[in-house]
Amino acid sequence: MYLEVKDVKKSYGKDDSYIQVLKGISTEVKQGQMCVIQGTSGSGKSTLLNCIGGLDNMDSGSVKVDGQEISGLRPAKLADYRRDHLGFIFQFYNLVPNLTVRENIQVCEYLSKQPLDMTELLETLGLAEHQNKFPSQLSGGQQQRCAIARALIKNPKLLLCDEPTGALDSGTSRDILILLEEINQKYGTTMLIVTHNNAIKDMVHKVLVVKDGLITKEYENHTRVPAAELEDL
Amino acid sequence: MNRVLRKRLLRDLKSNFLRYLALVILIVMGMYVVVSVVGAADTIIAGSTDKAEKNHVEDGQFAVFFPLTDAQERKLTDAGILLERMFSLDLEAEDDSIVRVMKSRENINLIDLDEGHPAENSGEIVLEKRYCEEHGLKTGGSITISGLEFKIVGIGSTPDYDMPVRRFSDMAVESSRFGTGFVTEKQYEEIQKTMPSRAEDYCYAYRLIDSGMTDNEVKQMVREYGLDHALTSFVKKADNPRILAAAGDMQINREAGLFAGVIVMVLFTYVISVFVIHQIQQESSVIGTLYALGAKKRDLLLHYITLPTILVFIGGVAGALLGFSKTGIPTQMADSYRYCSIPTLDVRYSVYLIVYSIVMPPAVSAVVNYLVINRRLSRTALSLIRNEQSVKEFPRTEESQGKRFFSRIVCAAAGGMTGSVRRSSKSPKLHFIRLFQLRQMMRERRAGLTVVCGMIIALLVLMLGLNCYVLCRNVQKDSINSTKFEYMYSLKYPEKDIPEGGEACYAETLSRTSMGYTINVSVIGIRKDNPYYDTEPAKGINSIIISKSVQQKYGLHTGDQLILKDSAEDIDYAFTVEGICDYAGGLAVFMDIDSMRELFGREEDYYNMLLSDQELTIDESRIYNITTKEDIARSASIFTSLMMSLIIMMTVSAVFIFCMVLYLMMGVMIDRASFGISLVRVFGFRTGEIKKLYLDGNAWIVAAGAIIGIPLAKVIMDALYPWMIANAAVGMNLVFPWYLYAEIFAGVMAVYFVINALLVRKLNRITPAEVLKNRE
Structure with a gap:
């Protein structure tokens, strides 16, 4: 298994404000799989993603990525872990405003020892003609493509996406999902996608449904619907 | 990564150009002032010291009532020291200013000419430069002194009159009223002969050269050879306020300038860091994302410190260049040239100051920004992505007030216009504004x-x-x-009988060393009911009343002990402060005149100073000088x-x-x-x-x-x-x-x-x- 999550628990606050967000989550994702984590607001899906990404500390449990245990790692080691293994995509693209598209991607290119080819990536993501534009000159979809390119340039084995289409219209959302699908096929990138969007579940290999801090449903799609054919996005 | 991020720097600079420009100007000005002040201090300290050495500045001087005999002089020179007469006559120019005429020097305290040549013939004179500046005198011009006309053949300065004051105890240089002039030996002797009634000052300068002697040994020799009775003053170079006075002034400028430079730079770089923090807060989610992608704090810290450090570096270098330019150091030296009589000096470019001006500003900037920014970048990636604010950012009082604020706005909006807020009763609105302002201040x-x-x-x-x-x-x-008197006469040979209308006093000049400087203090012996000083010192050889100036200068109080030194005799006098009087005309302390005569071994009716509210008739040859209230x-x-x-x-x-x-x-x-x-x-x-x-x-x-x-x-x-x-x-x-x-x-x-x-x-x-x- 590429990703192994065992009995992960996470809580916030103390006394009256104490809340347990993750109550013991266990799951596995194979290398190259696309996996969707679904759930309502406050169900704990983003917290789970953050724990896997080493952005948040878990109270207990274990997360192994490619055999490496990440719970208990010091901040510097966690930074190395993220640098070597992960790509992140957020709902709001978080691009550096006064760097061009190409420069935004280059920021992360330097973090990797074996980055992907920049030109090829720009072509793949349809950003070649926008590479010298600043984020403010791009549409939402183009900005998200840039954020994806920035995450992918490091050639990460695991791509964590937090509501990647949350801020986009349905047409643009479809384009982004097609892109993610292509990347998965082309580079074999394992993907964890947190989303509210119910339609996405049909295009991925595996679906996790989180409710009240627990996985209430977990299954694999034997037949997947290509992103281009998804309905009700 | 930083290679790419560096591309932002120029763009940041462009988008906040005016703000950064203002800051750079501030830094340029700060460094300009520091470099020019410290550079001027370095130039004057090193330059005037070098010039003084080059011109064989004295190691000390002593004055006597009567000139030494040739044999007495020889005894001193045989001991290995270099001795030269610095005899002088104070003569009046046409505007009543005093020119202290001396013969040209041969071995000690040589004249450093700015222009012209030394006096070679009778009727020629070399004048001190500050006096010339104040009187508009030029080489080739002439000056009439005590009825004698001299051709000015040179203008310069001497190291023993770096601060050209007439008396050691003078408060300030007044070059419009006093200067020095140098004539040939023959000319000097002629003046002596034509004006026999003039009191001549018999001063000798010495240099220890390779004699292996110390100043105290020279003083001891002067005494041993039977000269002590006639000795009126003995002043070592270090205690002579006229020598290296400009350099002494500058010592403080240098230390204060270097210290102030660091303080000012800390302030300016802190101002810059506030901007950087603002930028970090704005870019919080981007920074968090970069962290999430594996960027390290060190990289980002370096990135955010780079621009301020470069700007401060540029500002520092520009300020330093300006400071080292003609508008910098020479401008700052102008005050010294206007006050002291020092040779024209070449600007010094001290290596430490160049390093200081180039290295200190960016170093201070890097440290200040590191300390301020580091904490901001130490938050977790998640906290940065969410742009979470610390609880401290929102004090509890404002939280509740914030709710009231928004509810008020909602109410206003519901009323359809903000005018309803304005029309509401005045005190709650004022209350709200004050609390909002408080919240804003806290933030x-x-x-x-x-x-x-x-x-x-x-x-x-x-x-x-x-x-x-x-x-x-x-x-x-x-x-x-x-000053309640109109005339003060310092007497060299007082008459036995006190001239009518004169108040006889006895004055001695002692000194006190404090904070590295030796300053003269006048001890004035006065009788009871003296009409010119509002104090009546009690009898007692150790009792003094100090003036307000002495009290302020040395922070003394009644009951304290004040030790004053007689440099000529090498004796320390310990006085007890019995009181403080209102006199603030200079550094003076007062004693009962009889007790003072007893202390200094003078005759019962001895006096050497006369005060009067009218001009007195006194034989000119008996007078050292006359000081008027004016x-x-x-x-x-x-x-x-x-x-x-x-x-x-x-x-x-x-x-x-x-x-x-x-x-x-x-x-x-x-x-x-x-x-x-x-x-x-x-x-x-x-x-x-x-x-x-x-x-x-x-x-x-x-x-x-x-x-x-x-x-x-x-x-x-x-x-x-x-x-x-x-x-x-x-x-x-x-x-x-x-x-x-x-x-x-x-x-x-x-x-x-x-x-x-x-x-x-x-x-x-x-x-x-x-x-x-x-x-x-």
């Missing part, structure tokens, strides 16, 4: 603190200038008020005019620093509040109301800062001042009239209101659309 406490720190630094600079002004004015006022008033007023350029420079610098810091910090406060300002614009608030909410609260910060800062700056500067003017033979009356404090406060508030008004334009540039931009 912007960093910028507020920077404003207060900047204000205190500006006030320190201002106080430096104002203290100087007040001291000069007080010296002038106190000198005039304390002379004292004029001499005391010199300080104010000499220091005026410094006072103006300090005041302008203080206002400039305060304006810049206030403008920049209030500007950044607006930037940081742009979302809130935009939001309240959406709600219908008007510019005046927004200004009240977001800017006017700063009035309290500025007012509170001024109320604390003005007395604080005064206390600090008063404590530093004795150290700063340790070489000045004046009291330390730094008392401000109350209205000066009020004027400073009014000035601070006036600057604030002007800056506040200027910033309204910036406020107007924030549109309701900002809210929409920030939604992402």
Whole structure:
């Protein structure tokens, strides 16, 4: 298994404000799989993603990525872990405003020892003609493509996406999902996608449904619907 | 990664060009002042010391009542020291100024000519440069002294009159009234012969050269050879206020300049760091994302420190270049040239100062920014992505107030117009505004603190200038008020009978070394019921009444012990302070005249000073010099005019620093509040109301800062001042009239209101659309 999550628990606050967000989550994702984590607001899906990404500390449990245990790692080691293994995509693209598209991607290119080819990536993501534009000159979809390119340039084995289409219209959302699908096929990138969007579940290999801090449903799609054919996005 | 991020630097610079330009100008000016002041100090200290050595400055001098015989002179020179007569006659020029005429020097205290050549024939004279400047005299011109006309063949300076004062105890240089002149030996002898009634000063200068002797051994020799009875003064080079006086003044400038440079740079770089923090807060989610992608804090820290460090470096280098240029060091040296009589010096480019000006600013910037930024970048990736604010950012009182604020706005909106808010009863609205302002102040406490720190630094600079002004004015006022006589005669050979109308006193000049400087203190013996001094010292050879100036200068109180030294005799006198009198005309202490005669082994009716309210008829040959009340008033007023350029420079610098810091910090406060300002614009608030909410609260910060800062700056500067003017033979009356404090406060508030008004334009540039931009 590429990703192994065992009995992960996470809580916030103390006394009256104490809340347990993750109550013991266990799951596995194979290398190259696309996996969707679904759930309502406050169900704990983003917290789970953050724990896997080493952005948040878990109270207990274990997360192994490619055999490496990440719970208990010091901040510097966690930074190395993220640098070597992960790509992140957020709902709001978080691009550096006064760097061009190409420069935004280059920021992360330097973090990797074996980055992907920049030109090829720009072509793949349809950003070649926008590479010298600043984020403010791009549409939402183009900005998200840039954020994806920035995450992918490091050639990460695991791509964590937090509501990647949350801020986009349905047409643009479809384009982004097609892109993610292509990347998965082309580079074999394992993907964890947190989303509210119910339609996405049909295009991925595996679906996790989180409710009240627990996985209430977990299954694999034997037949997947290509992103281009998804309905009700 | 930083290679790419570096591309942002130029873009950041472009988008905030005016702000950074203002900061760079501030740094350039700061470094310019520091480099020029310290560079001038280095040049004068090293240059005048080198020149003095080159011109064989004396190691010491002694004066005697009667000239030494050739045999006595030979005894001294046989011991291995170099000895030269520095005899002089004080003669009057046509404008009643005094020219101390001496023969040209051969071995010691040589003349450093700025122009012309030494006097070679009778009728020729070389004049001291400051005297010439004050009198508009040029080489080739002429001067009439005591009826004798001389052709000016050269203009220069000598190391023994670096500070060209007539007497060691003179408070200030007055080159319009006193100068030196050098004629041939033959000419000097002719003058002696033609004016036999003139009192000649028999002074000898010596150099120890390779004799292996010390000053004290020379003094001992002078005594052993039977000269001690005639010895009137013995002054080592280090104790001679005329020698290397300009260098002595500059010592303080150098140390204070280097220290002030660091303080100013800390302030300016802190101002920059406030901008960087603002930028980090704006880019919080981007930074968090980069962390999430594996970027390390070190990389980002380096990135955010780079621009301020480069800017400070550029500012520092530009300031240093300006400081080292013709408009820098030479300009700062001008005051010394205007006051002291020193040769024209080549500017020194000290290696340490070059390193200091290039390395110190970026180093301070890097350290300050590291300390300030590091904490901001130490938050977790998640916290940065969410742009979470620390709980400290929102004090509990404001939280609840914030709810009330929004509920009020909602109510107003429900009423259909904000006018309902304006029409509501006055006190709740005022209450709300005050609390909102308080919330804004709490949120912007960093910028507020920077404003207060900047204000205190500006006030320190201002106080430096104002203290100087007040001291000069007080010296002038106190000198005039304390001088009740019209004429003071210092006598070389007093008559047995006291001339009618004269009040006989006995004066001795002793000295005290404090803070590295030896300053002369006059001990004046007076009789009971003396009409010219409001004090009646009790009998007793150790009892003295000190003047207010001595009390201020040395911080003495009744019952304290004051030790004064007789350098000529090498005797220390320990006096007990029995009281303090109002006299503030100079550094003087008073004794009962009989007790003083007893202490110094004088005859029962001895006196050497006469005070009078009218001109007395005294044989000219008996007089050392005559000082009138007018002379004292004029001499005391010199300080104010000499220091005026410094006072103006300090005041302008203080206002400039305060304006810049206030403008920049209030500007950044607006930037940081742009979302809130935009939001309240959406709600219908008007510019005046927004200004009240977001800017006017700063009035309290500025007012509170001024109320604390003005007395604080005064206390600090008063404590530093004795150290700063340790070489000045004046009291330390730094008392401000109350209205000066009020004027400073009014000035601070006036600057604030002007800056506040200027910033309204910036406020107007924030549109309701900002809210929409920030939604992402």
